[in-house]
Amino acid sequence: MKERFEELLRIAQGHTVCIQPHDYPDPDALASAFALQELLRRRGIEAGIGYFGTVDKVNIRLMMDEFEIIPIPADKMAEFEEDAVVINVDVQKNNSNLTDMRGEELVCIDHHPWVTDVKYDIVIHELVGACATIVTELYAELGEEIPRNVATALLYGIKMDTRNLCSGVTDKDLAAFSMLHRIADHDIIRRLDNNSLQISDLRAYGAAIQNIVVYGGIGFVHIPFDCPDGLIASVSNFILALDAVTVAVVYADRNGGMKFSVRSEISGVNAGHLVNLALRGVGNGGGHMTMAGGLLYKERTYELGADPDTAIRKRFVDALAHVRE
Ligand SMILES: [Mn+2]
Numbered sequence: 001m002k003e004r005f006e007e008l009l010r011i012a013q014g015h016t017v018c019i020q021p022h023d024y025p026d027p028d029a030l031a032s033a034f035a036l037q038e039l040l041r042r043r044g045i046e047a048g049i050g051y052f053g054t055v056d057k058v059n060i061r062l063m064m065d066e067f068e069i070i071p072i073p074a075d076k077m078a079e080f081e082e083d084a085v086v087i088n089v090d091v092q093k094n095n096s097n098l099t100d101m102r103g104e105e106l107v108c109i110d111h112h113p114w115v116t117d118v119k120y121d122i123v124i125h126e127l128v129g130a131c132a133t134i135v136t137e138l139y140a141e142l143g144e145e146i147p148r149n150v151a152t153a154l155l156y157g158i159k160m161d162t163r164n165l166c167s168g169v170t171d172k173d174l175a176a177f178s179m180l181h182r183i184a185d186h187d188i189i190r191r192l193d194n195n196s197l198q199i200s201d202l203r204a205y206g207a208a209i210q211n212i213v214v215y216g217g218i219g220f221v222h223i224p225f226d227c228p229d230g231l232i233a234s235v236s237n238f239i240l241a242l243d244a245v246t247v248a249v250v251y252a253d254r255n256g257g258m259k260f261s262v263r264s265e266i267s268g269v270n271a272g273h274l275v276n277l278a279l280r281g282v283g284n285g286g287g288h289m290t291m292a293g294g295l296l297y298k299e300r301t302y303e304l305g306a307d308p309d310t311a312i313r314k315r316f317v318d319a320l321a322h323v324r325e
Helices: 002-012 027-042 058-066 074-078 131-142 148-161 171-181 186-193 199-211 229-240 271-278 298-304 308-323
Strands: 017-021 047-049 085-089 104-110 122-125 213-215 218-223 247-254 257-264 283-287 291-296
Touching: 002 085, 002 104, 002 122, 002 131, 017 027, 027 047, 027 058, 027 085, 027 131, 027 148, 058 148, 058 186, 104 131, 122 131, 131 148, 131 171, 148 171, 148 186, 199 218, 199 229, 213 308, 218 229, 218 308, 229 247, 229 257, 229 291, 247 271, 247 308, 257 271, 257 283, 257 298, 271 283, 271 291, 271 308, 291 298, 298 308
Parallel strands: 017 047, 017 085, 085 104, 104 122, 218 247
Antiparallel strands: 213 218, 247 257, 257 291, 283 291
């Protein structure tokens, strides 16, 4: 990991450098980008953080304020030179939640199952619960002390991506967590934990309460308007808490298509495989064992026929029968 980081410093030298997390970044993506930015700064490289999609969730806005994360404005991103170095964080190129930006994607730091066929020059990849764990390990391997604000952000990233160390967590996440726990500002963590919802989010929860249907253990919710990825994910976690629901499939309208968030609490059912199979031919999807996401393409919605909700349910029920191990 250390050698790959030194290599990163070499190729970044003399270029504009942009750390690009996935679109609509979540706490893990943002914390990882922020921590990496600080690490690069210490080695003399000034990198910006640039992403697509808005930051609408209140806890993410709080993170931005608390850690003074100032993203590169969209018009500046459009002006990047072609030889700018882009570092993808918490995402791989060609994924549906990564908008292509100017510059060359030469580096990827990610914890999702490796699916891209894009050849990066440098890959720092581990199948762990949070990307923040990988960045924490990077600090440790380089012998860099982790500043308090960085530790706080990373700790929150791990908490959120592992649902408080309950989901998809590995020994490495636990080791990183315990290291960060000693440094982090727990008042800030509490504030972030206690402010994850805003009044307008309740509309999406309201849709869930009103629209939920359960078929064979799968809870389906169609949110009939667009909302941020993070909010769709929260609603997905929310219905997974129901005892009748072992797999949650929540989807919201987006630009004529639909954005999916899928959760599985069945050990034999991989959420990433499930959404990938269910949306085959009409969109794409993937992710982890317990959490995944997907997109149904606008130009494919016609294939769902006159009753898209029924068609979607059928696709997932059929896919579930196939992926069950
Ligand atoms: Mn992540």
